[in-house]
Amino acid sequence: MTTPLLEIEELHARVGDKEIIKNFNLTINEGEIHAIMGPNGAGKSTLSYVLTGKPGYEVTSGSVRFKGKDLLSLSPEERAREGVFLIMQYPVEIPGVPTSAFLKQALNAQRKHLNLPELDNVSFIKLLREEGKKLGIDSDMLKRFVNVGFSGGEKKRLETLQMAILKPSFAILDEADSGLDIDALKVVADGVNSLRDEHRSMLVITHYQRLLNYIVPDFVHVFADGHIVKSGNKDLALELEEKGYAEFVKER
Amino acid sequence: MNPFFKNNDDFQTPQWAKGLSQEGKAAFLGIGLPTPKTEAWKYTKLRELETDDYEFAPLADKGAMPKEEFPFACAKIDFLNGQWVKTSNLPQGLTIKPLSEAFAQINQIADIQNYPFAALNSAYLEQGVFIEVAANRQIEMPLVLSYHTIPENRNLLENIRNVIILNTGSQLDLVEYYSYTGEVKSRYLVNQVNEITVKENAQLNHYKFQNEAYKANHIALHAVDVETAGTYKSFCLQKGANIARNETKVKLKGLQAKAQVDGAYVMNGWATLDTTTDIEHLFPQTTSSQLIKGVVGGDAKGVFQGKIHIAPNAVQTEGTQLHKALLLSDTAEIDVKPELEIFADDVKCSHGAASGELDEEQLFYMQSRGISREDAKKMLIDAYLEDVFARIENENLRAWFKDLKQNS
Numbered sequence: 001m002t003t004p005l006l007e008i009e010e011l012h013a014r015v016g017d018k019e020i021i022k023n024f025n026l027t028i029n030e031g032e033i034h035a036i037m038g039p040n041g042a043g044k045s046t047l048s049y050v051l052t053g054k055p056g057y058e059v060t061s062g063s064v065r066f067k068g069k070d071l072l073s074l075s076p077e078e079r080a081r082e083g084v085f086l087i088m089q090y091p092v093e094i095p096g097v098p099t100s101a102f103l104k105q106a107l108n109a110q111r112k113h114l115n116l117p118e119l120d121n122v123s124f125i126k127l128l129r130e131e132g133k134k135l136g137i138d139s140d141m142l143k144r145f146v147n148v149g150f151s152g153g154e155k156k157r158l159e160t161l162q163m164a165i166l167k168p169s170f171a172i173l174d175e176a177d178s179g180l181d182i183d184a185l186k187v188v189a190d191g192v193n194s195l196r197d198e199h200r201s202m203l204v205i206t207h208y209q210r211l212l213n214y215i216v217p218d219f220v221h222v223f224a225d226g227h228i229v230k231s232g233n234k235d236l237a238l239e240l241e242e243k244g245y246a247e248f249v250k251e252r
Numbered sequence: 253m254n255p256f257f258k259n260n261d262d263f264q265t266p267q268w269a270k271g272l273s274q275e276g277k278a279a280f281l282g283i284g285l286p287t288p289k290t291e292a293w294k295y296t297k298l299r300e301l302e303t304d305d306y307e308f309a310p311l312a313d314k315g316a317m318p319k320e321e322f323p324f325a326c327a328k329i330d331f332l333n334g335q336w337v338k339t340s341n342l343p344q345g346l347t348i349k350p351l352s353e354a355f356a357q358i359n360q361i362a363d364i365q366n367y368p369f370a371a372l373n374s375a376y377l378e379q380g381v382f383i384e385v386a387a388n389r390q391i392e393m394p395l396v397l398s399y400h401t402i403p404e405n406r407n408l409l410e411n412i413r414n415v416i417i418l419n420t421g422s423q424l425d426l427v428e429y430y431s432y433t434g435e436v437k438s439r440y441l442v443n444q445v446n447e448i449t450v451k452e453n454a455q456l457n458h459y460k461f462q463n464e465a466y467k468a469n470h471i472a473l474h475a476v477d478v479e480t481a482g483t484y485k486s487f488c489l490q491k492g493a494n495i496a497r498n499e500t501k502v503k504l505k506g507l508q509a510k511a512q513v514d515g516a517y518v519m520n521g522w523a524t525l526d527t528t529t530d531i532e533h534l535f536p537q538t539t540s541s542q543l544i545k546g547v548v549g550g551d552a553k554g555v556f557q558g559k560i561h562i563a564p565n566a567v568q569t570e571g572t573q574l575h576k577a578l579l580l581s582d583t584a585e586i587d588v589k590p591e592l593e594i595f596a597d598d599v600k601c602s603h604g605a606a607s608g609e610l611d612e613e614q615l616f617y618m619q620s621r622g623i624s625r626e627d628a629k630k631m632l633i634d635a636y637l638e639d640v641f642a643r644i645e646n647e648n649l650r651a652w653f654k655d656l657k658q659n660s
């Protein structure tokens with residue numbers, strides 16, 4: 001039995017005056033991993049921001065349902081607490097905010113939303129140590145300010161740690177492999193794979209096929225000109241790697 | 253008629269203060285209340301003060317004074333409506349005396365000819381204390397001066413003068429704490445002058461929390477002389493009042509004398525919070541450092557005027573100054589006037605000012621992790637102020653100030 005988790009219908013969205021998402025349709029069922037591949041500038045990051053509610057990304061028509069609810073009517077924080085998570089292409093640096101305090105605030109906001117008691121310091125630190133260890137994140141790193149002075153690999157590991165702690169039901173990975181060497185990529189992919197289960201779904205956005213060797217998708221979609229132009233299984237990714245996106249990109 | 257002298261007859265100048273009072277009154281009438289044309293006050297408008305009708309209050313009922321709890325062991329002097337009412341827990345090495353026993357020290361450091369509110373303070377001299385730390389005494393516990401106002405409906409004029417002397421090699425943490433209870437709309441005026449001497453190798457760490465009623469006014473001058481290898485460090489957190497000015501004038505009067513003058517202000521509504529500093533480097537190898545950070549919302553206005561003066565012989569000195577403000581609304585305003593007067597060679601001097609807004613990218617990142625926009629803003633404001641709070645040496649006081657910023 002398949003249960004739809006995310007249903008995107010005839011979505012149009014713009015940034016400023018520019019329409020970027022044009023008639024985008026996609027349904028993701030519980031437990032499925034979908035990959036979206038497309039050329040630079042196609043609007044992949046825009047899609048991830050529209051789904052997470054970033055200000056400035058305006059939906060002009062269409063609908064998005066998440067667990068049957070109207071996702072677009074929720075604030076970014078409500079979406080997060082409902083279980084939507086985004087591993088950002090460029091994680092944001094927040095000088096002055098210690099990483100562990102940030103994570104604690106995020107986790108407790110979610111727990112409050114779910115009517116669970118807030119975690120005290122001791123249990124939180126224990127959880128953080130355990131999950132951090134799996135990703136090679138030590139307590140020194142957690143004492144530093146969020147993403148400040150982190151290498152590209154450290155930033156992506158921290159994103160993965162947040163995902164491991166918040167345990168979202170739906171995760172979007174926007175170019176999770178950008179700026180990573182192969183070892184760092186494996187650490188991130190292992191972290192992500194360990195969260196795979198029959199209910200949790202993911203949308204893996206990538207320009208290159210490489211990441212999909214490590215996070216193997218159930219479906220692959222080609223994204224160009226604001227919508228999906230072709231869908232297939234994981235072999236489509238290999239095909240794209242060989243041929244490139246030329247046939248999908250309009251002549252200018 | 254000058255508003256400050258309308259009810260002049262109600263005020264009984266004590267015998268010991270008569271001469272100082274006459275000098276003060278003459279000086280104040282000579283200078284007058286600063287106007288928008290007065291350079292030193294051009295950003296902080298005082299028009300509202302003129303229309304008020306000030307009263308000198310008899311002492312309020314001591315029983316009505318709330319028991320202020322401080323989350324650290326301390327010696328304490330309580331003031332009620334400007335009057336010294338209680339002293340507790342004084343340690344050895346610390347002497348507290350009424351001002352009448354120290355009048356020879358008054359107006360020795362504060363310059364009433366050039367500071368109109370110091371002149372006014374002198375005209376109504378009566379309240380305040382003389383504090384002295386014995387030579388080579390390191391006082392462990394902070395000394396708290398807790399000033400409480402119960403204004404009721406009156407526009408009280410509270411003139412407070414303290415003389416503070418740290419003798420050679422001594423050390424003290426001094427905390428000034430301002431609070432009120434009762435009528436929040438009262439337009440009382442706290443007008444305070446501290447005359448501070450930090451002698452050779454002594455160190456004063458001076459902390460202040462200003463949280464007056466939102467229509468009240470608060471004007472304070474800290475006039476500080478620092479002698480050879482002495483250190484004066486201050487941190488002032490301002491949150492309350494309608495118009496408030498915290499002015500610090502430091503003279504580094506000996507070789508290797510040091511000053512650190514820091515501050516933070518967090519404000520909303522219609523308030524004007526003014527931080528004015530003037531550091532004079534009069535000797536070689538003196539150093540000064542200033543970090544002032546503001547968070548301004550609503551229709552409020554933050555003012556920073558900072559002057560560093562380096563005298564011709566004061567070589568190998570170092571003076572740095574940085575003011576930064578975070579503007580939370582389109583109608584929030586800041587006015588900044590840095591001034592460097594350098595008459596010596598071989599000095600290191602710098603000043604900087606910056607203002608900005610909360611970063612939307614950071615807010616969204618936090619929200620996308622489930623943190624509410626309101627909480628995200630609070631965290632970013634805390635983060636913004638983190639570096640100035642980090643400069644508070646005493647851990648207990650640092651934690652206390654962080655809490656005051658958040659919860660009072």
Ligand SMILES: Nc1ncnc2c1ncn2[C@@H]1O[C@H](COP(=O)(O)OP(=O)(O)O)[C@@H](O)[C@H]1O
Binds near residue numbers: 043
């Ligand atoms: N904040 C923005 N302001 C203006 N244009 C933007 C903004 N974000 C993205 N765009 C434009 O939208 C298009 C899609 O960008 P993006 O979603 O980042 O593509 P991708 O992630 O597929 O490389 C690009 O043409 C880009 O220039």
Ligand SMILES: [Mg+2]
Binds near residue numbers: 045046089175
């Ligand atoms: Mg992108």
